[in-house]
Amino acid sequence: MNRHGVMLTAGFAVWASAFVLLYAMLSVGCRFGWHEMAFAGTSLQRVQLAVILLVHVAAGAAIVWMLGGQGNRADGTAIFMRRAGYAAALAALASTLFSFGGVFFLSTCH
Amino acid sequence: MTDKPPMDSPIRLHKQLAAIWDTPPGWGRLSAVNHTILGKRFMIAAFVFFAIGGLLAMLIRVQIATSGTAFVGPDVYAQIFTMHGTVMMFLFAIPMFEGLAIYLLPKILGTRDLAFPRLTAYGFWCYVFGGSILIVAMLAGVAPNSGWFMYTPLSSSTYTPGINADVWLLGITFVEISAMSAAIEITVSILKLRAPHMSIERMPIMAWYLLITALMMLFGFPPLILGSILLELERAFDLPFFDPTRGGDSLLWQHLFWLFGHPEVYIIFLPAAGAVSMMIPTFARHELVGYRSVIVAVIAVAFLSFGLWVHHMFTVGIPHLALAFFSAASGLVAIPTAVQIFAWIATLAQGRPRYDVPMLYLGGFFVIFILGGLTGVMLAMVPFNWQAHDTHFVVAHLHYVLVGGFVFPMMAAIYYWLPHMTGRLSDHRLSVPAFWLIFGGFNVTFFLMHLTGLLGMPRRVATYPAEAGWDWLNLLSSVGSFLMTIGFALFVMDLVVQVRFGKPFRRNPWHARTLEWAMPTPPPSYAFASLPKVTDRADRIDADSEAAALAAGRGYLGQARNGWQEILDVDMSSGRPLAIVVLPRRTYKPLVSGLLTGCFVLCLLFKFYWLSLLFLAFAIASLLAWSAGTGLKEDMGDLPIGHGEMAPTHWESDRPPSWWAMALACSADATLYASLLFGALFLWLVAPGWPPETVAGPAIAPVIVAAIAVVLAAMAGRRAVSALQQQVAPKLWLLTAGLAQLVASLAFGFMAAQVPEPTSHAQQATLFVILAYGGIRAAIGVLLAGFGLWRNHAGYLSARRSLDLRIGRIWHDYSCATGIVGLMAAMLLAYLAGNVEAPR
Numbered sequence: 001m002n003r004h005g006v007m008l009t010a011g012f013a014v015w016a017s018a019f020v021l022l023y024a025m026l027s028v029g030c031r032f033g034w035h036e037m038a039f040a041g042t043s044l045q046r047v048q049l050a051v052i053l054l055v056h057v058a059a060g061a062a063i064v065w066m067l068g069g070q071g072n073r074a075d076g077t078a079i080f081m082r083r084a085g086y087a088a089a090l091a092a093l094a095s096t097l098f099s100f101g102g103v104f105f106l107s108t109c110h
Numbered sequence: 111m112t113d114k115p116p117m118d119s120p121i122r123l124h125k126q127l128a129a130i131w132d133t134p135p136g137w138g139r140l141s142a143v144n145h146t147i148l149g150k151r152f153m154i155a156a157f158v159f160f161a162i163g164g165l166l167a168m169l170i171r172v173q174i175a176t177s178g179t180a181f182v183g184p185d186v187y188a189q190i191f192t193m194h195g196t197v198m199m200f201l202f203a204i205p206m207f208e209g210l211a212i213y214l215l216p217k218i219l220g221t222r223d224l225a226f227p228r229l230t231a232y233g234f235w236c237y238v239f240g241g242s243i244l245i246v247a248m249l250a251g252v253a254p255n256s257g258w259f260m261y262t263p264l265s266s267s268t269y270t271p272g273i274n275a276d277v278w279l280l281g282i283t284f285v286e287i288s289a290m291s292a293a294i295e296i297t298v299s300i301l302k303l304r305a306p307h308m309s310i311e312r313m314p315i316m317a318w319y320l321l322i323t324a325l326m327m328l329f330g331f332p333p334l335i336l337g338s339i340l341l342e343l344e345r346a347f348d349l350p351f352f353d354p355t356r357g358g359d360s361l362l363w364q365h366l367f368w369l370f371g372h373p374e375v376y377i378i379f380l381p382a383a384g385a386v387s388m389m390i391p392t393f394a395r396h397e398l399v400g401y402r403s404v405i406v407a408v409i410a411v412a413f414l415s416f417g418l419w420v421h422h423m424f425t426v427g428i429p430h431l432a433l434a435f436f437s438a439a440s441g442l443v444a445i446p447t448a449v450q451i452f453a454w455i456a457t458l459a460q461g462r463p464r465y466d467v468p469m470l471y472l473g474g475f476f477v478i479f480i481l482g483g484l485t486g487v488m489l490a491m492v493p494f495n496w497q498a499h500d501t502h503f504v505v506a507h508l509h510y511v512l513v514g515g516f517v518f519p520m521m522a523a524i525y526y527w528l529p530h531m532t533g534r535l536s537d538h539r540l541s542v543p544a545f546w547l548i549f550g551g552f553n554v555t556f557f558l559m560h561l562t563g564l565l566g567m568p569r570r571v572a573t574y575p576a577e578a579g580w581d582w583l584n585l586l587s588s589v590g591s592f593l594m595t596i597g598f599a600l601f602v603m604d605l606v607v608q609v610r611f612g613k614p615f616r617r618n619p620w621h622a623r624t625l626e627w628a629m630p631t632p633p634p635s636y637a638f639a640s641l642p643k644v645t646d647r648a649d650r651i652d653a654d655s656e657a658a659a660l661a662a663g664r665g666y667l668g669q670a671r672n673g674w675q676e677i678l679d680v681d682m683s684s685g686r687p688l689a690i691v692v693l694p695r696r697t698y699k700p701l702v703s704g705l706l707t708g709c710f711v712l713c714l715l716f717k718f719y720w721l722s723l724l725f726l727a728f729a730i731a732s733l734l735a736w737s738a739g740t741g742l743k744e745d746m747g748d749l750p751i752g753h754g755e756m757a758p759t760h761w762e763s764d765r766p767p768s769w770w771a772m773a774l775a776c777s778a779d780a781t782l783y784a785s786l787l788f789g790a791l792f793l794w795l796v797a798p799g800w801p802p803e804t805v806a807g808p809a810i811a812p813v814i815v816a817a818i819a820v821v822l823a824a825m826a827g828r829r830a831v832s833a834l835q836q837q838v839a840p841k842l843w844l845l846t847a848g849l850a851q852l853v854a855s856l857a858f859g860f861m862a863a864q865v866p867e868p869t870s871h872a873q874q875a876t877l878f879v880i881l882a883y884g885g886i887r888a889a890i891g892v893l894l895a896g897f898g899l900w901r902n903h904a905g906y907l908s909a910r911r912s913l914d915l916r917i918g919r920i921w922h923d924y925s926c927a928t929g930i931v932g933l934m935a936a937m938l939l940a941y942l943a944g945n946v947e948a949p950r
Binding site for chain 1: 309310311402403405406409410412413414416417429430431432434435438439442446682683684795796
């Protein structure tokens with residue numbers, strides 16, 4: 001069950017991690033004025049938020065890719081959980097992009 | 111159902127099982143631990159509180175029916191609306207769902223009871239006593255009056271100097287004991303106590319809903335409990351967590367409250383949606399369409415619901431990008447909710463629906479909940495939210511969501527499952543007019559409230575001027591609310607008529623295909639005379655033929671043995687039987703523990719702090735006394751369970767329900783502790799008045815002592831288990847673990863006592879709480895080590911029977927990990943406060 005539980009929730013766990021880190025680091029960056037520090041053609045604030053988001057998108061995509069495989073086709077429970085986990089991971093990946101895509105273009109600290 | 115029938119006849123088996131499982135009449139009823147009895151008691155108590163909350167709603171509507179009303183003054187009005195929200199959210203909605211879950215869950219899972227019957231009873235008493243404190247306070251005129259979400263600084267002692275806010279903080283925390291215990295019990299029962307071979311993908315859909323809801327409660331309620339503790343500490347001992355003049359921040363309360371508060375909406379909705387998912391297939395005469403998609407949708411709702419709490423705080427001045435995160439999540443959550451609604455519609459479209467009264471109420475649910483969802487999406491959009499914030503539009507929205515998403519499905523569920531509880535059917539003469547009065551009255555009341563809100567009427571105002579132009583809308587709303595009340599009165603009368611005079615039926619009146627109908631109705635105390643072997647999805651059961659076979663004892667555990675209340679522990683994924691769980695029988699101990707806990711809470715409320723410590727000790731001792739007489743004093747080995755299979759008792763198995771319960775309790779506590787650390791960092795980063803004039807930090811010597819002690823305790827706890835399993839006496843290791851935890855507790859206590867003036871600044875106050883909390887956890891470790899020593903001395907332990915020590919080991923490991931984290935956090939916070947000054 002532990003393995004199956006991880007399958008079901010891995011995608012949204014990545015979404016949750018992205019949420020916590022982005023919200024926390026946004027607050028830290030705004031407090032320390034990172035949005036006013038130029039870095040790589042934009043602000044340090046935007047760069048660090050974008051990196052956090054991209055790392056999580058990559059992790060979410062990796063989970064989708066892993067769960068998209070065949071797995072153990074003899075075990076009905078495993079097949080069910082893998083397919084459910086795959087759908088959940090896809091939904092989580094889309095949610096990650098939709099929820100946090102604003103880090104690329106919205107003003108960060110106003 | 112192919113096993114050889116046992117020697118006993120169904121009637122003899124019934125008598126034998128009833129002798130073991132039944133609760134005696136008279137005063138003996140107070141000893142009940144049976145899920146059927148307690149589930150009904152929870153629901154009846156919740157209905158009583160619902161009636162009280164409804165009465166308060168009527169008073170609200172009288173007060174604001176017209177402009178300039180002098181029905182009650184602003185002080186009383188504040189108590190009324192605060193108590194209305196508090197009663198409906200904490201004393202009706204959550205306990206009502208708990209009651210339904212407690213009653214139904216073992217039955218739909220094909221087992222005889224929940225994992226921890228005494229915990230169910232203890233939760234019930236905590237709920238009733240805690241709720242009673244609130245109601246008595248209201249009758250005495252000292253009810254909470256700061257709004258049901260108790261925003262600081264209004265609820266702080268400066269602006270609410272009486273005990274009103276303390277009643278809320280202590281009473282609700284007391285009630286939350288019941289919610290947390292139910293969450294652990296529901297989770298463990300679903301994962302571990304299903305019918306044999308009911309693999310996880312065969313579970314009835316409601317079990318999925320309840321599992322996910324219970325997990326949400328485990329991680330959603332701790333922030334509220336922490337917030338309540340911190341606010342009570344501030345009010346009682348002047349520790350300034352929320353006081354901006356001393357480094358605190360009232361926004362911390364809002365974060366902690368809504369981190370619980372918004373998932374709470376889904377915690378209320380999801381069980382109701384689970385009930386909907388059980389009823390619609392029955393009336394559609396078609397199994398649920400999109401079973402797997404619905405599970406994925408519920409998981410998505412569960413996660414997303416934890417990422418949108420700030421939409422309650424859109425106007426407090428948070429950066430726009432953060433608002434975008436929460437706005438997006440708030441809008442997104444509508445998608446998985448819609449997936450469920452489309453699945454229900456598709457089930458109806460695919461089947462051959464037949465009408466009955468539960469379907470009428472489900473129709474009301476569809477209309478009202480969808481409207482509430484749409485206004486929810488409107489409020490998720492920041493610009494609209496800013497316009498409608500704190501107006502009656504929000505009041506209308508939340509009532510559409512909660513009444514539509516919970517009350518209407520629950521009324522449908524009552525009509526659906528009341529025949530199961532009573533063995534009688536309704537003639538439905540009152541249920542239809544009751545529905546139309548409730549449905550019509552509700553919409554008149556709350557649809558118009560959208561308009562009053564858009565016209566600018568704020569929430570919680572006791573009166574308004576005639577020039578505002580809100581009179582006729584408010585008057586119509588009040589008329590609608592009284593129509594709705596008449597409808598609810600008819601509904602109650604209909605239930606009474608059904609219970610007293612309903613037509614008896616033999617079995618399964620709805621032709622449902624789930625396991626709760628594969629038993630006599632009303633159900634016997636043991637639910638199933640023998641446990642079913644589930645080889646297909648649990649919503650494809652032929653309940654009638656299954657019931658006869660199970661009553662004849664042709665399933666698992668179809669016998670009475672040793673006077674034991676037996677159920678089966680199964681593998682979480684496959685449902686393969688692993689162990690026989692022997693449940694505790696009826697006892698007054700939960701009642702005694704509940705009373706002592708209540709005395710502890712009352713002592714805190716009336717500020718008898720030294721006396722409260724005495725009652726706390728009594729309460730803990732009474733809880734420990736639950737274990738007296740439970741367990742085995744000799745190894746039993748594997749025992750027959752039916753179908754030619756054998757299994758050990760749970761005391762001799764690897765990871766029975768109690769092991770998982772401890773693991774889950776640690777997870778909930780870790781959430782609370784993480785919230786505390788988050789709060790400390792939040793204050794450093796955001797709160798005004800930092801850095802403090804004097805930065806406090808723990809001295810290095812006690813830090814080292816505490817760290818070594820918690821590590822030593824964890825190692826000794828582990829060695830005690832391995833020694834026992836190698837047939838070596840674990841006494842020395844248990845003593846070591848206990849002494850190490852004692853040293854750790856003293857070291858943490860010493861460090862907390864050394865914090866200079868915790869009332870002077872939030873930095874000192876948070877440091878004090880972080881360290882004191884570490885000491886409390888270590889003290890619990892002392893108790894658990896002592897408990898292990900006693901169980902060993904009393905002969906309950908052997909190489910095979912090491913469960914008690916393995917449960918203790920979880921705690922020692924957990925308190926070690928969190929102790930180290932706490933020490934590091936204490937030093938980090940001191941460093942940040944003293945050396946890293948954030949620009950403000």
